[in-house]
Amino acid sequence: MRPAPSVRIAHAPNWFDSLLFLALMSGPPRFRDRDAFASLSGDIDLVVLIHVATWTCGGLWVLARLYPALLRRNVVPSVNPAQALGALFITALSLSAWESPGILLTLFTLGQFVVMLGFTWVFTHRFGTSACLRHLFIGVSILALATVAAVFLAPELVIFDQEFVTGVTRIRGDLIADTGTLAMIGLVLCLSNAPALQPRMFWGAFCLFGALLASSRSRSAYIAFVVYLGIGFIHGKGLRVRQLVLPLAALAFSMLLLEALPSTVDYLVRERDSVETMSDRIPLWQHLTTVVMRESPIIGMGYYAASRVVATEYNPVLGNAHSAFFEVLVGGGMVGAALFLALCAWLARFALRLLRLASGQPSAVAAAGLLFATLMTGLTTPASLQPGPLGFAFWSLTALLPALVREAAPARIDGGKRLYAQRSNLGVAGNGRLAVVNRQAP
Numbered sequence: 001m002r003p004a005p006s007v008r009i010a011h012a013p014n015w016f017d018s019l020l021f022l023a024l025m026s027g028p029p030r031f032r033d034r035d036a037f038a039s040l041s042g043d044i045d046l047v048v049l050i051h052v053a054t055w056t057c058g059g060l061w062v063l064a065r066l067y068p069a070l071l072r073r074n075v076v077p078s079v080n081p082a083q084a085l086g087a088l089f090i091t092a093l094s095l096s097a098w099e100s101p102g103i104l105l106t107l108f109t110l111g112q113f114v115v116m117l118g119f120t121w122v123f124t125h126r127f128g129t130s131a132c133l134r135h136l137f138i139g140v141s142i143l144a145l146a147t148v149a150a151v152f153l154a155p156e157l158v159i160f161d162q163e164f165v166t167g168v169t170r171i172r173g174d175l176i177a178d179t180g181t182l183a184m185i186g187l188v189l190c191l192s193n194a195p196a197l198q199p200r201m202f203w204g205a206f207c208l209f210g211a212l213l214a215s216s217r218s219r220s221a222y223i224a225f226v227v228y229l230g231i232g233f234i235h236g237k238g239l240r241v242r243q244l245v246l247p248l249a250a251l252a253f254s255m256l257l258l259e260a261l262p263s264t265v266d267y268l269v270r271e272r273d274s275v276e277t278m279s280d281r282i283p284l285w286q287h288l289t290t291v292v293m294r295e296s297p298i299i300g301m302g303y304y305a306a307s308r309v310v311a312t313e314y315n316p317v318l319g320n321a322h323s324a325f326f327e328v329l330v331g332g333g334m335v336g337a338a339l340f341l342a343l344c345a346w347l348a349r350f351a352l353r354l355l356r357l358a359s360g361q362p363s364a365v366a367a368a369g370l371l372f373a374t375l376m377t378g379l380t381t382p383a384s385l386q387p388g389p390l391g392f393a394f395w396s397l398t399a400l401l402p403a404l405v406r407e408a409a410p411a412r413i414d415g416g417k418r419l420y421a422q423r424s425n426l427g428v429a430g431n432g433r434l435a436v437v438n439r440q441a442p
Contacts, residue, residue, distance in 0.1 A: 012162020013127050017061075018135060024058050024119060026394040027051075029146075029176045030031055031157065040102035041349040052108075055115050055387075062118040079123040082346045086117050086395070089271040089339040093303045093332045101309055107329075109304045112387045116395035124399035129268065129363055130195070131408065135188040138387055143177045144186060144208055150176060171215040178220025178383055181390040183209040184225050184373055190314035191232060191241040192366035202240065220380040224373035231369050237399060281322050281380060287314040288321055292330050303331025304386075324378035324385040343398075347371055350401035357409035367400050393441065 013021070017040040026172045030047060066076070067199045090113045100106040123133045136379065144311035151171060160172040173179035189195075190202060197205065213221060230247070232241030291310050301310065307321045307330040309396055329337045351368040358364035378384030385391050 021135045022139045022193040027388045028054055029089045031175055039105045042104045055112055058115040059120050062122050065122045082398045085343040085399050087231040089343055092339050096302045105300045116389040119397040120399045124403055129400055129403050134195045140186045142181050142338040143182055147173045147176055170217045177389050179212050180216035180221030182212035184221045188228050189366055193239050193362040194366035224376040227376050228369040228373045235355045236365050257268050284314055285326050288326050288330050298333045300331045300333035306344050320382055324382045360407050371397050
């Protein structure tokens with residue numbers, strides 16, 4: 001068996017490839033409230049059947065694309081270290097699946113991880129990195145438009161109203177897609193010029209995603225977007241993100257002069273009293289760590305299902321672990337947590353190398369910005385790992401970042417050779433002119 005070339009682009013994706021990509025990336029949406037314990041008991045409804053069918057199609061698509069290459073031509077797409085770590089990480093989570101109080105939910109979630117890892121691996125190998133980034137942008141754009149339509153047509157799907165409790169009204173979009181992370185992904189892609197958009201399309205997308213980000217009132221999404229702006233300002237030479245940073249800074253300064261900043265901070269922070277405990281997350285994380293270290297410190301208590309049970313024992317309102325890292329710690333113990341940290345570290349290594357090799361390139365800034373924004377968001381939400389736009393983006397980076405590094409390295413070498421040749425030619429030409437001048441001298 002021999003590995004295929006690192007990046008082999010076949011024909012463009014057909015309609016089914018694109019439709020399946022968008023369906024998997026979207027989650028798909030839930031469109032209804034569901035009791036958290038219903039999934040633990042294995043209750044099945046129409047939405048569950050749609051999810052099972054969608055992810056089954058994703059798994060069959062991967063097998064169908066691998067079959068001709070593996071069995072007929074004895075060729076398999078190359079696997080990079082990040083994808084190998086991702087597979088080991090999923091295997092570590094499966095060690096505690098049989099101890100989970102919701103075995104079916106845990107196995108289904110791990111199956112979704114496998115499909116996301118395999119689908120993005122094969123899709124990127126067959127169609128290239130640009131196609132993957134373009135499909136991500138199309139997917140979040142469709143979900144953003146669906147969220148805006150739901151605000152007017154079915155507000156109960158997307159609007160979270162706590163007026164009687166805290167006086168806060170937010171467009172969270174939980175039943176379609178998390179609005180804050182959805183808008184953050186869209187802004188990262190369009191500001192990185194990935195894909196390249198005409199001015200009208202860009203400003204329309206920027207206004208759409210910017211309005212959704214502001215109305216989501218998601219503090220983690222705000223911080224993740226600021227992190228991306230920092231990356232874009234340093235490495236986004238020639239991109240729209242660098243052109244935007246200074247106007248935003250000027251806007252913030254003008255608001256400070258107009259004494260409008262305090263009210264803006266109140267809007268963004270929402271509940272000042274909750275900042276100290278991160279909306280009760282810190283005590284929750286302490287409780288989760290204590291329980292898993294006492295019950296099953298090595299392999300954990302079963303991903304997602306066990307975390308739901310343990311978290312609801314502390315606070316039924318919070319539900320899950322509210323952090324991808326603590327979700328993994330509860331689900332996979334120290335083994336799963338160590339492999340997840342190794343996976344994140346390896347992806348960060350790829351991202352930093354990519355920025356060094358291809359600084360200013362749209363795909364490089366987009367992929368690296370997505371990674372660090374995803375990791376920052378993952379500190380306070382498990383959405384950066386689980387099915388949905390943010391989780392799908394994270395798993396797609398296991399294929400995108402290494403492929404982009406492989407694409408950038410030869411370009412860097414060829415560019416260096418061309419520069420060396422130009423300098424050498426200039427030197428030869430200069431010496432020739434100097435010799436002519438010397439011969440003409442009296």
